[in-house]
Structures are given as structure tokens and as C-alpha cells.
Amino acid sequence: MSELWRGLRLSVRSLRRTPAFSVIAILTLALGIGGTTAMFSIVNGVLLQPLSYRDPGQLVVIRESIKELAHLYPALPANALHLEAWRDRCAAIQGAAIMRGTTLNLTGNGEPLQLTVLSVSPSILQVLGVQPALGRGFLPEEENKGRNRVVVLTDSFWRRIGADPALVGRTLTLDGLPHTVVGVLPASFRFPTAAKWGPLEGLPPGLDLLRPESLNRADISPMAEFNYAAFARLKPGASIHQAVDQINAVQAQIVHDSGEKLTLSALVDPLQEIVVGESRRGLLLLLGAVGAVLLIVCVNLANLMLVRGAGRGREVAIRLAMGADRAGLVRMALRESLLLAIPGGLLGLGLAWGAVRLLVSRSALELPRIDEISVDWRTALFAIAVSLVTAAAFGMLPAWRLGSVDPQESLKAGSHTTTESRASARVRSLLVGTQAALGATLLVFAGLLSTSLLHLLNVDKGFRTERVLASEVVLPTSRYEGQPDRTRFYDKLLAQVHALPGVESAALVSHMPLRGQVWINPLSIEGDTRPMLQRPMANIRFISPGYFQTMRMQLLNGRDFAEADRERKVIILSEAAAKLLWPGLNPLGRTLRFGGPDSPVAEVVGVVKDNRSVELDQGPVLMAYLPHWQQSRTRAVLMIRTAADPLQMAGVIRRAVHEADAEVPVAQLLTMDTVVDQAVARRRFQAALALGFAVFALLLAGLGVYGVVSYWVARRRTELGIRAALGAQRAELFRLVLGRGLAPVCAGLAVGLVIALLGGRIVESLLFEVKATDPWVYGLVAAALGGLCTLACGIPAMRAAGTQAVQVLRDE
Known part of the structure; x- marks a missing residue:
């Protein structure tokens, strides 16, 4: 030990004689190790750490696939009736649940709030293996309509409204109806709402509460209504292959009973794979990139150590001539590398901690499980291991070079050496x-x-985003049950917003642009005898007159909707949809059905240029636009184009909404430029x-x-x-x-x-x-x-x- 300490003191003195070299080496190491450790923290939190549920390896996501539609939609959300059949008839499954995202309005406690909600099967917590921190979960009978007015709060929302344990058993007014709080989830609970996952896609960030989903089974078609995210827990020892085989046998029976001529199958994937989604490849690539940077750091430091070692040739030769052994010189060089790596690693760990904190605070960053990323003991061990490996990597070659010095040659040549x-x-x-x-x-x-x-x-997005403000408006279903009531509210709201100074135009759309696909229906023209699922599929959007003007979308043919159309069935198609339905012909005045054979017939009054309002990084999809009064819904997005900075209009727009109805909350107002940034x-x-x-x-x-x-x-x-x-x-x-x-x-x-x-x-x-x-x-x-x-x-x-x-x- 005394020899070890003496060697360390000698190495410290040696490094102190070259302070510039030591500082540069430590800072370079800190940057390399810090970047590698920060990326490992991200990869560990997102990819490597198991989900925080009981036996997370048993949890799988089940999606459906229709072979005849696979070229357009390789994976579909689940049908609720199908999930019940899987749960009851598949021996590999011990529990299953469905869920879909929605929003509800909280009123009665000051200014109304818009909450992010998951409507779920009552068995959701049992399937996940989660126990509430307060109260209880849902009961099986609470999926029945009239008994489903119960909610379980997330810990973050519970703390947001006061963190009172006595809140369990009290009621909250959601969409104008009383709902009883039956439980509060633990603070460690995380739900995979950030995934690009069917009915969960496009939800606002964060989750406020869960409520039971009440299914009206009589209204659910066995070969339509693919509206739910579904997951299941496999029995111990059961494999995904077994589950797929059993579910596909059930799928074949469902198709046979329906009389449809199509091929229905299931896609079963581990829950963690679905949560991680598209992030895996990018994160692994970045981890490889930062590993390459660390390797460059090691090579650079090895070069510096070689240069420094070459300048110490005479010193090493004298040491050897005085009896020093070569192994001792190698240990000396490795000790110096270690003395550089230790402070470099500690400083790098501090840099990694700061970088991860900054990353997590960037809530706009689209990374799954971002709130689970942290610099923990695993990250610290990783930093220590990287520091030791780095010390060996950049110290080994200089150590070997020092150990191979010829003392006679070095002392004889002295300063007269002219070549290398x-x-x-x-x-x-x-x-x-x-x-x-x-x-x-x-x-x-x-x-x-x-x-x-x-x-x-x-x-080319096909629309303009500058000076456009977007806000989701959600009406309480208890007060706006009928379509006429909803239409009157939207008409009143648009009239008030149009009258505001600084507003150039305003309109409604049923779904926020650049937030994925919803409401996909087949388009059918007269004489098309193909099966329904083989006909062109279009994204349906309900809009008010002026939407194309607000978004600066180009009408190629025909006109926009007008007040005179309220008593008619009219439709506007995207350019690609019109060409696909009537190639080489003028579509104006022609008719089609959007949906099944019982859907209404609509007349085409306009054609709009194709646009990327579904996904920015995907080509334009088929679109069909209908007047909002034709099927007014409780949820719509208000789009406003302003003459100046749109965020300066936020206050007056909130007042306009509250003047239309004081119990309708105004969600976060976003500029369309922000929506593009998020995309x-x-x-x-x-x-x-x-x-x-x-x-x-x-x-x-x-x-x-x-x-x-x-x-x-x-x-x-x-x-x-x-x-x-x-x-x-x-x-x-x-x-x-x-x-x-x-x-x-x-x-x-x-x-x-x-x-x-x-x-x-x-x-x-x-x-x-x-x-x-x-x-x-x-x-x-x-x-x-x-x-x-x-x-x-x-x-x-x-x-x-x-x-x-x-x-x-x-x-x-």
C-alpha cells in the first residue's frame, strides 16, 4: 500500500508539472464521458428499464389487421367486442382491457378546466397489477351506463386540486354530471399515453383521471368500430406466439359469423415495444454516435499522451538506467491515465445530470417515458465503468511505448535525434x-x-401556419346532447370571434391539423360494386365555412360551403380523392356516399388542393370535408387567423368563449407554428x-x-x-x-x-x-x-x- 501511495503521489506531481495538458485532458474526458452518460440515461429510461407494472413482460398490446386494407392501414385499433371474445376464449390470456383517450370539462370549482381522461375497462388496474394509493379501483358492474360515474385520479391531478385525502368519496362535476372519486393512483404510476398508439394519439400531455368505459354492445358492429387501444396480460409461461394462434382462431370465427369476405388477423406485441415505438432506432443511433465521440476522445488523448511520453524519453531512460523495472513504468503511465479519468468522469457525471435535467424540462420534446429518465445509481455505475475503460483505452498505448524505451539509444541520441x-x-x-x-x-x-x-x-404542407391560433373546444355532453344545441353554440362562438378586432378569419374543424388520422370512412360512387373495405378510404373532417380561407388552402375547383347548404348534403374532396373517384372527369355536381350503404348521398361542390394536415412527414392522404352542422360534435378545434401576433389575442379569445358559455373551458391556445414544431x-x-x-x-x-x-x-x-x-x-x-x-x-x-x-x-x-x-x-x-x-x-x-x-x- 505504501508503494501504491508513493506511486500515486509521483503521478500527481508529474501531472502538476504539465497543468495545461492535464486541464485539457480532463475537460475533453468530461465532455466525452458526460455525453455518453447522458445518452445512456435516456436509452436506459426509455428502452432498457422495464415498465413500472407488475411482471411487465406479460403485458402485450393487441391490434387488428384486415388483409384487404393492409396496404393503407397495416394495423388497426381493436374492436371492443373482439377483445371480449379474446379474453373469454383464449387460454393464453388471463386478463384484457380496452381504453381510449378523451377530454372532459371540470366545472364548479372556479374557472372550468379541460381534463385529459382515459375511458377504460373496469379491470384496467388488475390487468396492470397496480394498487391505488388511496381508495379503490373500479368494480366490474361500474361499466354499466348510469353506474359509470366514478373516477380514479392520477397523483399529479390530485395534488393539483389540493391533495386532500378526504377527496375520496366526494364528487367532481365533469361535463355537467357528478362523478364520485373512488381512488387515487400512486405517484409512481405512469400510463403510456405518449405513445403513437391509435386512440391515444393526439391526446394533450399528461393524464388527469380514469373512468370506466360504458359500452353499448348493441351499437357496435362486429366488423367495424375499430376504436380502442387494447392490451392484455398473458398467463405465466404463455408466449406471444401461442396468444397469436389462439386469437387468430377467434378472429376466423368472428369473420365466419359476420358473413364478410375478408381476412381478419391479430398483431400482438410487447407493451414496452409499442410504448417505445419509433424512438428505438433513433436513440440507439445517437448512443452509437456518442460512443464514437468517446472513442475519438480516447484516440485524441492517446495521441496527446504519446506526444507527452516522447518528450519524457530521457527521463524514462534515466529511470531504467537507475534500476526501475519496465512494469513499474507501465503502471506509472496507467496511473496517470486513471488520475485524469477520475476527475474527468466525476465532472462528466455532473454534466450528464445537468443535460438530463434540461432534457426532461423540455416538455415539448416527443420522447416516450420522458418523465422516467433520470441520472440514478445505474447511470453512476455506468459513468464509473466508462471512466475506467476510457482510462485503459487511452493509457494502454502510451504505457506500452514507455515500457519499450531503449535507454542506451535515448541517452546516446539525446537532443541530437533528427528523425522519428x-x-x-x-x-x-x-x-x-x-x-x-x-x-x-x-x-x-x-x-x-x-x-x-x-x-x-x-x-409544401398545402396550408399556411403563420399567425394562426388553434384551441380545442369541448362541450359538456349533459347540456349539449342534441346536434341543434351544439350547432347553435358553434355558430354563436364563430360570430363572436369574427367580431373581435385583429381577427382576419376564423373557422371550426373536427380535428387538430397534424395530429394523426381519425374518422376514416369509405367513399362510394354509383356503380361501385367492390366490397366496402376495398373502396377508397378517406379521412373525414367536419369544417365550418371559411376553414380553407383561414388555413390558406387552395380551392382548385368549385366553392366553399355556404349558409344555403344547411338544408343540403354537400361535400368537398381533396384533389387526389376526386381524381381517384372520377379520373379525367369534372367531379362537381356528382354524388357519393361517405360510409356504408345506408349513409347519406352528398353532392360534390368543391375540390381542394392536397395537403399534409394529417402527418407532416407522410404524403397527403385522401380527405373529405363536410359542413360542421351536418354532424356537430361535442369536440371541435377553433382555428383563428390574426392580423398580428396570435398569442396577443389569447385573452380576448378566452373571453369570447366564456361569453358564449361560461362553463366551456378554453384549453391551451397553440399557434400552428408551435403545432408544426411539436410534429x-x-x-x-x-x-x-x-x-x-x-x-x-x-x-x-x-x-x-x-x-x-x-x-x-x-x-x-x-x-x-x-x-x-x-x-x-x-x-x-x-x-x-x-x-x-x-x-x-x-x-x-x-x-x-x-x-x-x-x-x-x-x-x-x-x-x-x-x-x-x-x-x-x-x-x-x-x-x-x-x-x-x-x-x-x-x-x-x-x-x-x-x-x-x-x-x-x-x-x-
């Missing part, structure tokens, strides 16, 4: 080339993601992190090249002086140094571009309208890395070109 051994030169060239290759690969991937994001932001949040996050890692890697590569070339110039100063004395021109010396420095860079750059080409498939699914082989990206990367490394080589090359032969020979 070929082995040393090859090692340093290999390290420089490795840095260049890794940096080029990261830059290509970051360039592809950034280019993809720019294309997505500049894609690209995941891609922006991936591109920003990848670009940050790539720029950091680029700077490290430039510094590494500069350090190695500067060291080469310093070591060969005598040789350069002799060349100058023998008649070498300044330009020749400059080209010599520049060529020696850029040779490994060019080789590494070529290798890095080839690796990026071969690995393009990894990022292909993350790109939008950009090919993984985009020549512009590869050209820019080659220019950026080549230009920086040329600058890094050029500075010492200029210094070498200015070598004065007389001065060098006098010094020697």
Missing part, C-alpha cells in the same frame, strides 16, 4: 486516420439527419444531438491533427534546418509537412465515407426526402473535414517553412 522511428510514425498516423474516419462517419449521419429536417420544415420535435432532437456530437468530433479531429503535426515539426526541427541549409525552399518545406500531415487524414476520410455509405441503411428509415447516399452531404463533409484538417496541418507547416538553417545549426 517508423513504428512511432505509423502509430500516430493510424490514430490520426482513425479520428478522421470516425469524424467523417458522424458528420455524414448528422448531415443526413439535418438535411432531412430542413426538407421536412420546408415541405418535428423528435426529428429535431435527433438532428441536433447528432450534429452536436459530429461538430465536437470534428473539432477533436482537428486538434488531434494539429497536435501530431506540431509534434512532428518540433521533433524534426534539425532535419528541417539541414534541408533548408542544403537548398530546400520554403514552399518545399511547407508541402513536405502538409503532405505528411494530410496523408493519414485523407486515408481516414475515405474510410469514413465508405463506412457511412455501407451503414446508410441504419439511418434510412429516419430520413425524409433524402437518400442515404446524397452526394451533396458527402461532398460537404469531405470539404469541411478536409478544410479543417488542412488548416490544422497548415499552421505548423507554415512554422516549418520559416525554419532558419543557421539558427537551428547554431542551437545544435
Whole structure:
């Protein structure tokens, strides 16, 4: 132990003699380890940690698929009747539940609030294996209409309204009806509402309460009404393959009983896979990117340690001549690496903690389980392990070089050595080339993601978002049961909003733009004898007159809805829908049905240009627009185009809604620019992190090249002086140094571009309208890395070109 402590003190003194090197090494390590640890925290919280339910591996999501529709909709939400059949007739399933997202208005406690609600099967908590922290869960009989006015609160909402334990048993007025609070969920409970998951998609952030779903089974068609997210708990020992086989046997019986001519099957996936969704590939790619940055850090530090070790050749030779053993010198070098890695790791852990805190506070970021991400003991152990591995990685090569020093050669040569051994030169060239290759690969991937994001932001949406404000309006069903009541409210609201100063136009739409697909119905024209599910499927939107003007959507043919249409059945189609139904013909005045054979016949009065109002990163889908009074619903989105900053209108718009009905809450007012930002949040996050890692890697590569070339110039100063004395021109010396420095860079750059080409498939699914082989990206990367490394080589090359032969020979 005394020898160990003595060795540590010697290593500390040695590092203190080179403070600049020590500080640079520690800061570089901190950035590398901090970035790696932060990304591991994200990957651990989102991908690796099991869901916080009892035996989460037994929980699966069940979706349905109709073969005849798979080319348009590969996966459908579940039919509630089908889930009951699976639960009762599949031996592999021990419990199942359905859920769908909705919103309810809370009144009676000051200003009305709009709450995010999940309507669920009463067995939901038993299936998840969750016990309420207060009160109880739902009873089986509470799914019956009239007995379903009970709610279970989330811990966050319970605290938001006072955190009073006596609240259990009291009533809350939701949509004008009293609901009894029967329980409060534990603070650790997390529900997967952030997933891109059918009926849960597009919900406001956060979850306020659960309530039982009351099913009217007589109104549910066995081959329609795919409206629910469904999940189940498998029995211990049962596999997903067993569940799929059993469910598909039930599906075949359902189709047979319905008399339909189609193929119905089930898709069963682990719940965690569905929750993680599209984030997995992007997060793993970013973890790989930050790992590559850490490797570049190790290579850079190994280079610095080699340069520093080469300057200690005489010291090492004297130690060996005085009896020091080579193993002791190797241990000395490794101790110094460890002494650098420990503070670098601690500082990196602090940086990771701050980065994760900043990330979690970004509530607009679209990451599943984002509130479960934290720097915990697992992350701390990971940081310690990374620090130790990093110390070994960048310390091993310099340690081996010190242990192989020839003392006689070092003492004999002294300061007169004019050249460097070929082995040393090859090692340093290999390290420089490795840095260049890794940096080029990261830059290509970051360039592809950034280019993809720019294309997505500049894609032709088919509508304009500037100065447009959007707010969801939800009417209490107890007071607006009939369609005439809802229509009168919306007409009154639109009249008041239109009268506000600063409002250019306003309209209603049944679903927020860029928030996914809802209400998909077949379009049928006269003479179409195909099965219903093989006919064109369109997204139905109910709008008020002026919606196209508000959103600046282009009417290609015909007209907008008018007041005179209130007594008629009219419809406006998207350009693609009209061409598909009547190719080469004028659709105006023609009729169609939107839905089954019993649906009303509507006359086409207009055609609007295709737009991306469903998903920004997907092509336009078939759209059909109907007047809002034709089927006024309790939920609509108010769209307002203003003359100035729309957020300055928020207060007067809230007052206008409350003047129309004081018990109708105004949800968060969002500008459409914010909605677009939310739609690209995941891609922006991936591109920003990848670009940050790539720029950091680029700077490290430039510094590494500069350090190695500067060291080469310093070591060969005598040789350069002799060349100058023998008649070498300044330009020749400059080209010599520049060529020696850029040779490994060019080789590494070529290798890095080839690796990026071969690995393009990894990022292909993350790109939008950009090919993984985009020549512009590869050209820019080659220019950026080549230009920086040329600058890094050029500075010492200029210094070498200015070598004065007389001065060098006098010094020697």
C-alpha cells in the first residue's frame, strides 16, 4: 500500500508539472464521458428499464389487421367486442382491457378546466397489477351506463386540486354530471399515453383521471368500430406466439359469423415495444454516435499522451538506467491515465445530470417515458465503468511505448535525434486516420439527419401556419346532447370571434391539423360494386365555412360551403380523392356516399388542393370535408387567423368563449407554428444531438491533427534546418509537412465515407426526402473535414517553412 501511495503521489506531481495538458485532458474526458452518460440515461429510461407494472413482460398490446386494407392501414385499433371474445376464449390470456383517450370539462370549482381522461375497462388496474394509493379501483358492474360515474385520479391531478385525502368519496362535476372519486393512483404510476398508439394519439400531455368505459354492445358492429387501444396480460409461461394462434382462431370465427369476405388477423406485441415505438432506432443511433465521440476522445488523448511520453524519453531512460523495472513504468503511465479519468468522469457525471435535467424540462420534446429518465445509481455505475475503460483505452498505448524505451539509444541520441522511428510514425498516423474516419462517419449521419429536417420544415404542407391560433373546444355532453344545441353554440362562438378586432378569419374543424388520422370512412360512387373495405378510404373532417380561407388552402375547383347548404348534403374532396373517384372527369355536381350503404348521398361542390394536415412527414392522404352542422360534435378545434401576433389575442379569445358559455373551458391556445414544431420535435432532437456530437468530433479531429503535426515539426526541427541549409525552399518545406500531415487524414476520410455509405441503411428509415447516399452531404463533409484538417496541418507547416538553417545549426 505504501508503494501504491508513493506511486500515486509521483503521478500527481508529474501531472502538476504539465497543468495545461492535464486541464485539457480532463475537460475533453468530461465532455466525452458526460455525453455518453447522458445518452445512456435516456436509452436506459426509455428502452432498457422495464415498465413500472407488475411482471411487465406479460403485458402485450393487441391490434387488428384486415388483409384487404393492409396496404393503407397495416394495423388497426381493436374492436371492443373482439377483445371480449379474446379474453373469454383464449387460454393464453388471463386478463384484457380496452381504453381510449378523451377530454372532459371540470366545472364548479372556479374557472372550468379541460381534463385529459382515459375511458377504460373496469379491470384496467388488475390487468396492470397496480394498487391505488388511496381508495379503490373500479368494480366490474361500474361499466354499466348510469353506474359509470366514478373516477380514479392520477397523483399529479390530485395534488393539483389540493391533495386532500378526504377527496375520496366526494364528487367532481365533469361535463355537467357528478362523478364520485373512488381512488387515487400512486405517484409512481405512469400510463403510456405518449405513445403513437391509435386512440391515444393526439391526446394533450399528461393524464388527469380514469373512468370506466360504458359500452353499448348493441351499437357496435362486429366488423367495424375499430376504436380502442387494447392490451392484455398473458398467463405465466404463455408466449406471444401461442396468444397469436389462439386469437387468430377467434378472429376466423368472428369473420365466419359476420358473413364478410375478408381476412381478419391479430398483431400482438410487447407493451414496452409499442410504448417505445419509433424512438428505438433513433436513440440507439445517437448512443452509437456518442460512443464514437468517446472513442475519438480516447484516440485524441492517446495521441496527446504519446506526444507527452516522447518528450519524457530521457527521463524514462534515466529511470531504467537507475534500476526501475519496465512494469513499474507501465503502471506509472496507467496511473496517470486513471488520475485524469477520475476527475474527468466525476465532472462528466455532473454534466450528464445537468443535460438530463434540461432534457426532461423540455416538455415539448416527443420522447416516450420522458418523465422516467433520470441520472440514478445505474447511470453512476455506468459513468464509473466508462471512466475506467476510457482510462485503459487511452493509457494502454502510451504505457506500452514507455515500457519499450531503449535507454542506451535515448541517452546516446539525446537532443541530437533528427528523425522519428517508423513504428512511432505509423502509430500516430493510424490514430490520426482513425479520428478522421470516425469524424467523417458522424458528420455524414448528422448531415443526413439535418438535411432531412430542413426538407421536412420546408415541405409544401398545402396550408399556411403563420399567425394562426388553434384551441380545442369541448362541450359538456349533459347540456349539449342534441346536434341543434351544439350547432347553435358553434355558430354563436364563430360570430363572436369574427367580431373581435385583429381577427382576419376564423373557422371550426373536427380535428387538430397534424395530429394523426381519425374518422376514416369509405367513399362510394354509383356503380361501385367492390366490397366496402376495398373502396377508397378517406379521412373525414367536419369544417365550418371559411376553414380553407383561414388555413390558406387552395380551392382548385368549385366553392366553399355556404349558409344555403344547411338544408343540403354537400361535400368537398381533396384533389387526389376526386381524381381517384372520377379520373379525367369534372367531379362537381356528382354524388357519393361517405360510409356504408345506408349513409347519406352528398353532392360534390368543391375540390381542394392536397395537403399534409394529417402527418407532416407522410404524403397527403385522401380527405373529405363536410359542413360542421351536418354532424356537430361535442369536440371541435377553433382555428383563428390574426392580423398580428396570435398569442396577443389569447385573452380576448378566452373571453369570447366564456361569453358564449361560461362553463366551456378554453384549453391551451397553440399557434400552428408551435403545432408544426411539436410534429418535428423528435426529428429535431435527433438532428441536433447528432450534429452536436459530429461538430465536437470534428473539432477533436482537428486538434488531434494539429497536435501530431506540431509534434512532428518540433521533433524534426534539425532535419528541417539541414534541408533548408542544403537548398530546400520554403514552399518545399511547407508541402513536405502538409503532405505528411494530410496523408493519414485523407486515408481516414475515405474510410469514413465508405463506412457511412455501407451503414446508410441504419439511418434510412429516419430520413425524409433524402437518400442515404446524397452526394451533396458527402461532398460537404469531405470539404469541411478536409478544410479543417488542412488548416490544422497548415499552421505548423507554415512554422516549418520559416525554419532558419543557421539558427537551428547554431542551437545544435
